[in-house]
Amino acid sequence: MDPILAGLIGIACLFLLLGLRMPVAFAMMTVGFFGYWALEGLRSAGGVLLTESYSAVANYNLIVVPMFVLLGNIASASGFSRGLYDAAFAWVGAFRGGLASASVLGCAVFAAVSGSSVATAVTLGKVALPEMKRLGYSNSLSTGSIAAGGTLGFLIPPSTGFVLYAILTEESIGRLFMAGVVPGLLLTALFMAAIWIVSYRDPKAGPRGTPVPMREKLSHLAEAAPLLGVILISIGGIYLGVFTPVEASGIGAALVIVLALVRRRLSFDNFKEAVRSTLSTSAMLYTIVIGANVLNPFFAITRIPATLGEGLGALDLGMYGTLAVIILAYVLLGMFMDGLSMLVITIPVFFPVITALGFDPIWFGVIAVIVIEMGMITPPVGLNVFVVRGVAGDVPLATVFRGIWPFLIAMIIALLLIIAFPGIALFLPNSMFG
CATH class of the missing domain: 1.10.1200 (Non-ribosomal Peptide Synthetase Peptidyl Carrier Protein; Chain A)
Structure with missing residues (x-):
């Protein structure tokens, strides 16, 4: 044949x-x-x-996944995620759409300990959605902000998406983690800007919260400080070259367990459930890597990848024309497939084409992850949308999908900025490795 x-x-x-x-x-x-x-x-x-x-x-590098997943599960089981949300709300809650912005900030910080989009959406959704409903936020803005904020778990390190990309392409996990930091912060800021615009156009959609005194702000920040410290130690240690991503994951998980025990926030049953959830998630990911x-x-x-590369070259679209075709393919696939599936199936096909065109493989990893993030909130699959719909309970699915459009526009803007200015993604990894 x-x-x-x-x-x-x-x-x-x-x-x-x-x-x-x-x-x-x-x-x-x-x-x-x-x-x-x-x-x-x-x-x-x-x-x-x-x-x-x-x-x-x-593969030794895959140990990053169960360690960071365990870190996120322990942080969630011990209530640290609630502290992150309360601190974010204390600082930004008085602005238009402040509660939704606090949710996005909470998602961004929790993403830095969980590495999972779904876990981030579920954890912060359980905390934030009841509060937004109580204060009269529109269902579309509240659910849309959680669904979109959850996608940050796939971009902000430690990211399971970057780990898989590194395994499939034999690129550095450390460089990919660093490459996701600034784009993750950029996307967080754009999400918050989208919330402000929606709330400005319709003040009833995202009413202002009650201003919090500075003393109370500092108190909430102190409550969240231990987990923020773990994030700084883990990610900062990688950047400074003190330890590898694998070592950082183990240190981070151990520190969170110690913090939870010292503060008496972790029962044996909660610990057992966190370990069970970690084993389940890790087994799923390991099986995908084997597949x-x-x-x-x-x-x-x-020779499908080589043939595809030759076919795209024959179209004479140029570097960015070919990149646009690949991004369009990701967008279309993202309507029907979940992020991890799309990543493992497409990277072996598209990666040789990208490297042959002369694009930086670390930069393309960021581009691919952002486009896959878009697929997590686009119909008809939109995994994060279904997750948030499950947490929200009585909110129609169409309402959640309607709420994600401002955030999809923010993602497109972030994507265009990173394509136009590759340094947004490459500055940290290039400075880290000289």
């Missing part, structure tokens, strides 16, 4: 299996194994399945 034809059949089968609701990890393993078998024989396919599965699980490692050799021998 012609390798390219086999590759196209494999891609079609992959989407068919995903459409039949087979978990993405097993869909990739199935297509990768049987596709390799069809082209190279059963013995070679068995060897790929065995060796790639082992090498994926044995990607089995699928990629099949794609390699079909």
Whole structure:
């Protein structure tokens, strides 16, 4: 069988299996194994399945994921997330849409300990949505701000998206983490600007909160200081070269556990549930990495990535025209696939094209993650939208989707700025590594 034809059949089968609701990890393993078998024989396919599965699980850098997930779960179980939200509200709650802005700030900070978009949306949603409802915020603004703020968990380090991208492309996790810091802060600021504009146009959508005295502001900040300190130690330690991302994840998780125990905020049952949730999330991610490692050799021998690169080159669109086509493909896929699935399936195909065009692979990692973030809040899938809808309870799904449009515009602006000024993403990693 012609390798390219086999590759196209494999891609079609992959989407068919995903459409039949087979978990993405097993869909990739199935297509990768049987596709390799069809082209190279059963013995070679068995060897790929065995060796790639082992090498994926044995990858030392993947330890970052369970450690940072555990950090986020312990912070949530011990109530530190509530302290973050209260501190953010104390400082920005008196502005238009202040409660929604506090939610976005809380999401940004919690993203720096959880690394998960869904976990960020669920944790802050449970805290913030009842408060916004009590103060008369519109359902669209309150749910939209949480759904959009949750996506910051995929961009602000530690990010599972960056870890997967690094594994798939053999790029530095540390550089990717640093590359996500400034874009994450930029996107947070743009989200808050979007909230202010919505609240300015419709004051009833996001009423001002009661001003908080400076003494109370400082008190709330002191309450959140321990967790903020853990974030500074973890991320700052990576930037200063004191320890690696893997070491930072272990140190961060250990510090949060110690803080929770010292403050007597962590019961044995809560600790057990946090560990169980961490194991579940980590097992899911490890299985996805195994699936990607089995699928990629099949794609390699079909020459699909190389053929795609040649095809895009033949269109003579130029560097940025080709980039626009790739971004459009991500946007379309994001309407039907979740972020992690899209990342592991597309990166082996698009990454060779991007590097051949001369784009910086770290910079493209940021671009890919932001576009995938957009998919998390766009219909019809919009995973974060469904998560927030579940937390909100009585809010119609259409209302949540209506609330995300100002934030999608903010994401597009952030994307265009990073494309126009690559230094936004590359300044920190370049200064870190000289």
